[in-house]
Amino acid sequence: MKxxxxxIALVSILFAILAMPVTIAETDNTPPSxxxxxxxxxxxxxxxxxxxxTTTKTSTLTISGTTEANAKITLYVTADGGATWAATTTTYxxxxxxxxxxNFSLTSYAGQVVGFAVTSTDNAGNESTRSLYGxxxxxxxxxxxxxxxxxxxxxxxxxxxxxxxxVEFDPWETTTDxxxxxxVETASVGVxxxxxxxFVYSVALSEGVNTIIAQASDSLGxxxxxxxxxxxxxxxxxxxxxxxxxxIIGVPSTAAVxxxxxxxxxxxxxxxx
Ligand SMILES: [Ca+2]
Numbered sequence: 496m497k498x499x500x501x502x503i504a505l506v507s508i509l510f511a512i513l514a515m516p517v518t519i520a521e522t523d524n525t526p527p528s529x530x531x532x533x534x535x536x537x538x539x540x541x542x543x544x545x546x547x548x549t550t551t552k553t554s555t556l557t558i559s560g561t562t563e564a565n566a567k568i569t570l571y572v573t574a575d576g577g578a579t580w581a582a583t584t585t586t587y588x589x590x591x592x593x594x595x596x597x598n599f600s601l602t603s604y605a606g607q608v609v610g611f612a613v614t615s616t617d618n619a620g621n622e623s624t625r626s627l628y629g630x631x632x633x634x635x636x637x638x639x640x641x642x643x644x645x646x647x648x649x650x651x652x653x654x655x656x657x658x659x660x661x662v663e664f665d666p667w668e669t670t671t672d673x674x675x676x677x678x679v680e681t682a683s684v685g686v687x688x689x690x691x692x693x694f695v696y697s698v699a700l701s702e703g704v705n706t707i708i709a710q711a712s713d714s715l716g717x718x719x720x721x722x723x724x725x726x727x728x729x730x731x732x733x734x735x736x737x738x739x740x741x742x743i744i745g746v747p748s749t750a751a752v753x754x755x756x757x758x759x760x761x762x763x764x765x766x767x768x
Contacts (some may be wrong), residue, residue: 527563527628530594530613531733535560539601541611541629545576548608548630551601552715555725558628559595560614563586568594571625579598580612580625588615600632606665608632611619638673638711638721639665647724651700659695662688662711672714678706 538557542548549667562568566588571580588594601609609632644645649656663674670688673747677686679698686696686709705728710721 524621526619526621527566527615528617529623530560530562530568531583532626532628535613535626535628537611537628539631541631543627543629545608545610545630548632550632550634550715552633552635552717554602554633554635555598556611556631557595557597558611558613559593559600560613560626561592562594563617564588564590564592566592566594566727567616567622568596569614569616569622570596570599571612571614572604573612574604574606574607577610580610601631601758602635605633605635605637606667610695632667634665634667634713634715635717636665636713637717638662638668638713639713639719640675640709640721640722642707642709642724645724645726648727649724650727652727652729653700654728655697655699656705656707657697658707658709659693660709660722662692662694664692664711664713673711674713675709675711677707677709679705700726702728705763 518528536559538555539551539553540549546616558570560568566583568588569585570583572583573580584596584599586594586596596613600709608630611628612631613628614625615623636724640660640662642658644659645656658677658739662673662675670690670692673688675686675694676683677696677698678684682700684696684698686694698705698761706723707726708723710719712718
């Protein structure tokens, strides 16, 4: 009897255990919505696609937006047109859902078109899909001008000198992005650049020392270091010529040649040249 009573007690305990309420924790596997694209704003304007990427010489990006309260925001960067995305920095949204990633440095991406996107991650670790901000390129490099001829400290009796040289610019730039200026004393002129970066231009000389400065900038205003040569014109002005007008001249046009001939005829009082 005692054995039967023990078995009954054991069975009762088992039933009691089975009758206990069981609590199973629910797992949150649902990722949050991605940060709304329309709410994302950046300190540097970005193009919405790779083809429309903007260019900037500002070295940092501040980006902000909204998401669900207290969620983690991760900034992703692609440098291969969106094929791969790398998580970079993170921040947390406020209790109202606003977030800001301030002064993200662009210097390590100089010269590359990079895309930016953000995700939202909830407290359970579920990460949303990416919301694209856009594409941009950081360009802080300046064009470089070299005057190859004449050498500095040149002396000449000629009333003008031909300046030749080269401009080096970034691979993503074309000559239309570059502005080249030649300055002789106080007069300056824009000079066309060949597709290979070369330039040839003739400038008039005053008597004495002429300081000639070549300087180039890109479309963002990155201004290169000036190249400088001095050319000294000797005092051998032919009698009758007028040396007091200093102008920058380019390749003479037919009209300019006609004007000069008429001027010489005028000086000679109509006598044959
Ligand atoms: Ca540049």
